[in-house]
Amino acid sequence: MRTTLTIDDALAEALKKKAYETGKSFKQIVNETLLNGLSGGEPQQAKLYQLKTMRMGTVSAGYNLDKALDLADELEDMAIKAKLELRK
Structure with a gap:
């Protein structure tokens, strides 16, 4: 039976890729x-x-550690401060 389908572009590309890789027709892969x-x-x-x-x-x-993000911010600030002091 002949029909018209509307499919997503990404799906069409995946089907075309599979058809190419297997050496089968697009129609056969879709079926x-x-x-x-x-x-x-x-x-x-x-x-x-x-x-x-x-x-x-x-x-x-x-x-x-109940405030892990605060700890991460503090450690990052300390690292930045140390880098800046090395530039002086």
Whole structure:
């Protein structure tokens, strides 16, 4: 059956690339992709991702990690100050 489809430019480029890489026609790649999508059934549920934790040591005295962004700003300011003093 002949029909007209309007698809996103990025999708069209991806399909054209796949057709070029496989040596198949654009029409054949579109048909295979649609068939695979329709026959795929229900999408599989993603597996749970678990991150292994690591101990990073203790915090130096005088630093409150509850305000980590403030600490990062302070450390950055200290580094800039040290650079500027080297230029004098």
